[in-house]
Amino acid sequence: MRWAEGFIAVDWGTTNRRGYLIGSDGSLEQEMEDDQGILSVPPEGFPSAVAELRARLGDRPLLMAGMIGSNRGWVEARYVPTPAGLDDLAHQLTWAEPGFAAIIPGVSHSTPDRADVMRGEEVQILGAVATGMVSDHAMVCHPGTHNKWASVIGGRIASFRTVMTGELFNLLKEHSILADLLSHPAVADSSFELGVEHGLAHDDLTSELFAIRARTLLGRAPAEQAASYTSGLLIGNDLRIGLRAAPVGEIIVMGRPELTRLFAVALKVAGREAREIDGEEAFLAGVRKLAELIR
Known part of the structure; x- marks a missing residue:
């Protein structure tokens, strides 16, 4: 095994992949990103x-996370049940190439009334905990296509809940009657904050979405504000769900900066303290720790 010489870490998602060359001393030597997510690769095309x-x-060993381990990826990797820590992930790797290409397992959470899964976010969350960026008792909000609200207890992911906020916004933008209005950029302005306030205070999401178009048609709101209001509305609704598990305390918002900024502003509207952490930095912390455990 050649892990001591350095390795390649890959965050391989549905639509994008990001690769990082990690040196023998743990330093980041090179990185790349492209649009070759798993949906762009046919099942037989992963070796290529x-x-x-x-x-x-x-030509280094590979440590991969994300949808590459899904049933649509290269080799399906198991889910580790909650409570899950870095040691659990390291001990249940799936080897696509024995000793040379490992896929990190996802994490599952199951109760009598709910089931949930994540792939990729667990590396970021546990990497941030392992390196002290996040306390071993924390609530983490991880914005993305499928936003995660994860409770960390004793340094492990104890429970989590997924809200399809990002995917819903994209579907509305591409395939709904609001598509023309959502072509404008969504920014954290006053319209965004109004949407957040509505989403936090009301449970009429599907009705309010149509009202966005109606107000524009009737001249009661400018079309340029629709995307920001819609984004705020969806994120406010997201927070109303996620904050039920975090009645007090700081919320860690982890992920891509352009997304964490929106959620941090929304949390401020909700009267909550938020601290942003760059998801790439947390991912690199996680894969470095995992590589140490498998050497």
Whole structure:
């Protein structure tokens, strides 16, 4: 095994992939990002896609996270049930190439009335905990296509809930009657904050979405504000769900800065303290710790 010489870490999602060449001393030597997510690769095409990654970043062992381990990815990786820590992930890797290409398991949470899964976010959350960026008792909000609200207890992911906020916004933008209005950029302005306030205070999401178009048609709201209001409305509704598990205390908002900024503003509207953490930094912290555990 050649992990001590460095390795390639890959965050391989549905629509994008990000690769990082980690040196023997843990330093980031090179990185890349493209749109070759798992949906862009046919089932038989993953060996070629992995070879292309190595051609760009070097012939090193691979440590992969995200949808690459789904039933649509290269090799399906198991889910580790909550409570889950980094040691659980390291001990249940799925080897696509024995000793040379490992897929990190996802995490599942199951109760009599609810079931949930995550792939990829667990590396960021537990990496941030392991390196002290996040306390071992915390509530983490991880914005994305499928936003996660994860409760960390004793340094482990104890429970979590997924809200399809990002995917819903994209579907509305591409396929709904609001599509023309949502072509404008969504920014954290006063319209966004009004949407957040409505989403926090009301349970009429599907009705209020149509009202956005009606107000525009009747001249009661400018079309340029619709995207920001819609984003705020969806995020406010998201917070109303997620904050039930966090009645007090700081909320860690982790992920891509353009998304964490929106959620941090929304949390301020909700009267909550938020601290943003860059998801890429947390991911690198997680894969470095995992590589140490499997050497």
